[in-house]
Amino acid sequence: MSGLEATAVAAALGRARAYAPYLRRLAARETAVAAALDAGDIAAALASCDEPLPEGATVAAQLRAEKRRLALAVAVGDLSGAMGLEEVTRRLSRFADDALGRAIEAAIRERTPEAVPAGFVALALGKQGSRELNYSSDIDPILLFDPETLPRRPREEPVEAAVRIARRVVEIMQAIDGDGYVFRIDLRLRPSPEATPLALPVSAAISYYESSALPWERAAFIRARAASGDIALGERFLAEIRPFVWRRALDFGALREIRALSRRIRGHYEAGQRFGLGYDLKRGRGGIREIEFFAQIHQLIHGGRDPALRVPATLDALAALQAAGLIAPGEAAALSEAYRLYRTIEHRLQMVEDQQTHSLPRDPAALDNVARLDDRADGAALLDALRPHVEMVGALYDALDPPEDGRLPQDRDALVAVLGEAGFADAGAIAQRIIGWRGGGARALRSPAAQDALEAVLPHLVAALGRAPDPAVAFNRFDDVVARLPSAINLFRLLEARPSLAALVGDVLSLAPTLADMLGRRPELIDGLIDASALDAPPDVAALARRFGGTGDEDYQSLLDRVRREVGELRFAEGVQIVSGARDPLAVAGGYARIAEGALEALAAATVQAFEQAHGRIPEGELLILALGRFGGAALTHASDLDLVYLFTGDHLAESDGPKPLGATHYFNRLAQRITAALSVPTAAGPLYDIDTRLRPSGHQGLLAVSLDSFARYQREGAWTWEHMALARARVVFGSAAGRAALETIIGDTLAAPRDIPALLADAVKMRGDIARHKPPIGPLDVKLMDGGLIDLEFVVHVTQLRYRAGFDPRLPEAIGALVSAGLLPHRSMAAHDLLTRLLVALRLISPRAEQPSPAARDALVRACGMADWPALLAALEEARQSVRLAWAGIVAQAGER
Structure with missing residues (x-):
């Protein structure tokens, strides 16, 4: 080395000590290397890098020492100009290869001392693969093994052995102690790192790259090479996947x-x-x-x-x-x-x-x-x-x-500008999501075909979601939908072909979290909105029951799955009708109830048929199902459960006539359990309805199904006041005409029976107080439980019905109409019922927790309730509550007087 070069090296070491604390610490510790550099001798400094540590030092300790010395020598060689860029990166890369190979050998020998280290290779990717490592780089190897030649302990599976070797290699290389570390290791470039072991069998890796790899992985393998371990194994692997990397056709x-x-x-x-x-x-x-x-x-x-x-x-x-x-x-x-x-x-x-x-x-x-x-x-x-x-x-x-051809720009700044013009307030965040889509971040977007479909639909989608009532919410929920899709191609092609459908989806996603969740679980629900009839009212119960019942050529489990899918589609469409303003929530509530009743009829009939095949029939006996609550009133919300009571006719001492006979009580209780399961147990197609049977005689302590005679006797002798109030909305939803008539007679006789009016009023007031204490409103818009809400109105109606033995109809609007006509309720009761019910049905979709809605959601609620604006809706709500409060206060006052 010339004197000029030596001077440059010494000057570089001076700059290193002055401006690089890390190099200053290395120079103070690695005195032999520093002395050579002070003398301007790069060659001597490099030669001293491989000096062994005292006998007994671990491989990790030796590698850390060599890394420190090399780091100092190479840095000063770089700073002085004595080493060009290529030599610097080549030396760093060569040391990484050697260190990784020694770590692999050590990890294998620690576990199997007598074995020849083989069957385990580290492929270098990135800058290590191209021998261009940074000065302070991590390394990104892919670890592969051959199950046939990998040394392992007795009775140890090859994958288990390989993973343990891999963990030990990582520990040797990147564990930090007082002597520093060797290299940080990042194993995330291996196939599907979230689901695969640290080391992969060669055959599995070949299969992945031949069938499932992404285009960016092709680019990564431009710089791949077998760097450490079983080099021959790595080179065979790279030869196998060469056609994946280097394709003759333009891609x-x-x-x-x-x-x-x-x-x-x-x-x-x-x-x-x-x-x-x-x-x-x-x-x-x-x-x-x-x-x-x-x-x-x-x-x-x-x-x-x-x-x-x-x-x-x-x-x-x-x-x-x-x-x-x-x-x-x-x-x-x-x-x-x-x-x-x-x-x-x-x-x-x-x-x-x-x-x-x-x-x-x-x-x-x-x-x-x-x-x-x-x-x-x-x-x-x-x-x-x-x-x-x-x-x-x-x-x-x-x-x-290339030119964009009318598609959304690829440049981020241009994309942000387009999104801002489309209506997204936080266009930068939305752009980031789109960039993630374009990068195949979601499983459904990893194929070239999916990417093409995405680019084609993005202009329509952005325009539609940007016009949504809440663009950011709509976009985020659509992102959730995409994340759950196994394939997005069909969805994107559909939205591309139907821009109006994309707009409707935007409304659903921004306004209705309940529907957005359904869409996230079942994106194919969008298909049901293609036909304009999707926004029509569902048919009558008989037609629905025939549809759900099928043609009889499917097994019972297939029937359960299909009914769940079809009910989900219809309920989703009903919700969309509210969000889009296509139908009055009162009418939608009736549609929800018809769908539930049709499903109950179909599934109960199928369950009875299957049950009879095993157990036969009870002579002159049948199962009846009574609906109460909102289901009895034929006005459900999207979130309603079904309140059911199971009853049976015939002799409770009789026995069925099938291959496996059962006594009548046992028979009908088992059958009721089966029907409850048919309606409520989730299948592969998802859930259907939650079933509540606590309104049966004696509540959860009583039998699930009781005879008509027992039911009649209980209603005459043992029922509480609240049970008779509940019976005012009872409606038979399953059974023969004769069975229905018999049960309806019992209900009519029970409701028309004379009663102790003071006890009725006192019981009702106490019960309402208990509900208020144990079930307070869940939010400021809980129109069901709030003071002056639907619960109060229902209490007013049912107390009035029982007190005057008038206006009995399970459907609340008809009952209220009859009581108003009879002069037993104020005229404002009907308007109060309609507004509160519209709000309840709409809120179950738009604000399930009854929280204060966003401005966009307020507009949807205003539209659903037929009001001019949000202040007008709030004023109408307060007026309705006030009329209900006054009516209930009158009952409370009368109870106090007595």
Whole structure:
């Protein structure tokens, strides 16, 4: 080494001590290396890197020592100019290969000391694969093994052995102690890292890359090589998947994916895109990644036909592309110059504190420090040196993007602008989601066909969701839908073909979390909205029961699954009718009830038939089902459960006549259990209804099914006042005409019987007080439980019915109409019922927790209730509550008088 070079080395060591605390600490510790550098002798410094530790030192300790020495020697060689970029990165990469190989050998020998280390290989990807490692880089290997040759302990499965070896390798390499560490290891480049073991069988990896890999993984394998361990095994694997990486046919889908990856990086690291303080040399616009991708895009296009282009290192790739006439000489030279400068400054950033950083400091003083480490005057001089290269690289890379053809722009800033114009207040966040979609972040968006469908629908989708009442909420919920889809192609093609449907979906997603959740679980529900008849009222119960009952050519389980699917579709459509303003919530409540009753008839009939095949029939006996509550009143909400009472006719001492006979009581209780399960147990198609049978005689302590005689006797002798109030909304929903008539006679006689009026009033007031204490309103808009709400109105109606033995009808509007006509309730009771019920039905979809709605949700509620605006709706609600309060207060006062 000349005296001039020696002086440069010594000066570089001085800068290292002055501006790089990490190097200063290394120089103080590794005195032999520092002495050689002080003398200006790089060769001697490098030679001392491999000096062994005292006998007995572990492999990990030896590797840490070698890494410290190499880090100091290479840093000063780099800073002094004695080593060019290629030599620096080559030495770092060679040490990474060697260290990883020694760690693999140690991990195998620790477990199987007598075995020959084989059957386990580390593939180097990224900059290790191309021998371009950063000064303070992590490494990204893929660990593979051969189950046939991997050494393992007796009775140990190959996968178990390989995973344990992999864990030990990672521990040796990256565990930190007082001596530092060797390399950080990132194993996330392996196939499906969220679901696969740390080390994969070679055969499984081959299968993945031949069938399921993403385009970006092709680009990653441009720089892959067998680096450590069983090299022959790794090379055989790479030979097997070579057709996956290097395809003879042009693959523009892969090219779009590589460009999309660059855009996602730009979007994700938005803060580092703008040149200046904080600029990200690696991920920023016009930075290292874009030079790498510029080369890789050309390699992917042409490398399948020209093996000379299959070179891993970026500088070599640029030279090869120039030699092949694929990029202009000026471009290759300019990109190479920029790449060398970026990588050099990147190393300076990392030398300061051995951090895996690529961003210029945001603090001007810290940038000055980096500049002086690089022997520049200050940070401003460093920025001046970088700026023209950043602008040139960014312009060259941007030129690779084809015209958009009317689709949403790929550039993040342009995309944000389009989203803002479309109506999204937080356009940046929405752009980030779209960038994630384009990157295949969701399973349903990983194929080229799905990406094409996505790009085609995005303009329609953004326009529709941007016009939604709450664009951000709509978009976020649609994102949830996409995340759950196994494939998005059909959905996107459908929305592309039906822009009006996309608008309707936007309304649903932004306004109705309940429906959005359904859509997230079953995206195919959108299909049911294609036909305009989806917004019509459902048919009558008999037609629904026939539809749900099917043709009799399916087994019982298939019937349960199909009914759940069809009911879900109809209930979803009913909810959409409210959200879209197509129908009055009062009418929708009736539709919900008809759907439930049709499903009950079909499933109960099928269950009875299946039960009779095993147990026969009870002579002159049958099961009857009585609906109470909202179901009895034929007005359900989307969230309503079904209040059922099971009864049976015939002799309770009789026995069934089937192959497995049962006594009547046991028979009908078993049958009732089966029907409850048919209506409530989730199947592969999801849930149906929650069933509540606590209104049966004696409540949860009583039999599930009782005879008509027992039921009549209980109602005459043992029922509480609240049970007779509940009976005022009882409606028979299953049974023969004769059975229904018999049960209706019992109900009519019970309700018309004379009663103790003071006891009725006192019991009702006490019961309402108990409900108020134990079930307070869940939110400010809980129109059911709030003071003056639906519960109060129902109490007023049922007390009045029982007191005057008038107005009995299970449907509340008819009952209220009769009582108003008889002068027993004020005229305002009907208006109060209608408004409160409309609100209840709509709120169950729009604000399930009865919370204060968003402005968009307020508009939907206003529309559902037929009001002019939100203040008008609140005023009408207060008027309705006041009329109910007055009516209930009159009953409370009368109870107190008595």
